[in-house]
Amino acid sequence: MRLGLVIDLDVCVGCHACAIACKEWNASGTTGPLSDYQPYGAEPSGVWFNRIRHYEMDTYPNNKTVNFPMSCNHCEDAECVTVCPTGASYKRAEDGIVLVDQDKCMGCNYCSWACPYGARELDRSSGTMKKCTLCVDRIYDMELPVEERQPSCVLTCPAHARMFGDFDDPDSAVSRTVRERGGFGLMPELNYNPTNQYLPPRSKPVIPVEAHPRGGLKESIKQFANKLVRR
């Protein structure tokens, strides 16, 4: 199995609900808590597994806003695991999920240096590195109904911009969608082979922005009459 996410950049509305749901679930999950620093102060900051950035593609009038959620890509060639000196970072053979053993981490930050996607964040209160677990404490929970055995971010997305599944299975919904929509991984030139795939924004016709043409005599009389009417 190679579990991961598909994120549809065409559909994402940038509401940050996935990040909030992630924080809520994982604050009490296996690597919780996710500490906040000055949550109500002047400089609010804290640990998040999922962050959404917003970009603009191309220039006016062809510009398009692209909302861009990012979490751990659970790479096939995860350098963060290779460089870890303590063995705290590991990649599970059975499903490819990359995790950090909180009891072994010494907080040297080296794995975060090796990660090009900014997926790892140090929790200052525990002194350990934390990252997306793909909700490993949820997707295998037999107590939950089958349809809820998915990561929190996927379940909560109101636009259905996120999918979860097994990329090793060529007939899974995620594999099919990636094939049909031309999904891609981020920064392929670094050869980390990220598992998560992004679906590109669709090309849409440009909406004309020229001023409306002036009407004829009939249109002018209509406008004049409209101005006379007291509403």
Added chain:
Amino acid sequence: MHPAFSVIFFTVASGAGFGLFSLLFIADVFKLGGGFEREQLIIGGLMAMALVVFGLLSSTFHLANPKNAWRAFSRFRTSWLSREGVFAVLFMPLALVYLASIWFDAPLWLRETSGFLTAVLAWITVFSTGMIYACLKTIRQWNTPLVPANYLALGYASGSLLLLLGAVVSGLDTTPYIAMSALILSIAAVLKAIYYFWISSPGLGPTINTATGLTRAKVKLLDTGHTHGTFLTQEFGFQIARQKAGLLKIVVFVLGFALPGLMLVWVFNQQGGQAAAIVAVVTGIVGAAVERWLFFAEARHVVNLYHGAQRC
């Protein structure tokens, strides 16, 4: 990259310590300038080991959870950070065997074999320190073989200046020590110049387009999505103005190479005596520290692409 002072102190101090120990062995084998006395070799060796130990201790100060630091020796098969720790710790007993064989007048083969192995291990350890940075594909300014070469050259340059001070204090013939220092300093200066030249052009690295996969058109950041800073901006957001970096490069070459070089001439001409050798050591090590600070300050991690950088 955020320059952490504990790491800067660690790499400069341990580099100088490993350099001093290896060159002390060479000075002992070839009896350079008449050769050091037994006690002088012991004091020099212990000083080198003290530099290494202080460096290693200081490196644990940047850990957020140092109680697990002992686990860092476990992944030497894959991690350069782990290898560095293992080699640095292996160095200690071997160095002690060498010093003991000097102290107890052990047979020459034991003295020279243990000294040689210690020198090789010191070389491997400094190489590993450089590889910690050089193996990262995420930082263009670090991902080059010039990085371990620079670490070795600068460590040995600092070590050779310390050894020269020892030779001056011990009243040996300083000529071979001056020659050794001058040679290592020039190699280090040339390597550093090549490094600065190399990182000045961006090359074919990741861009904001490959980072977002939106390769069809120009991409620019609208919003980072966070109110204040995050771990990522604190750790990777550090940026140095181009002018300031240029100025610091001049400082590196003046303090790290030119002034120590001038002091070598003074020592050679019997001017200044011990003071000149001390100035050479101090400026050389301060220059190396500035170099190390700049090494971190100039490094741009690719995660900055997600925060709006067009390329790194």
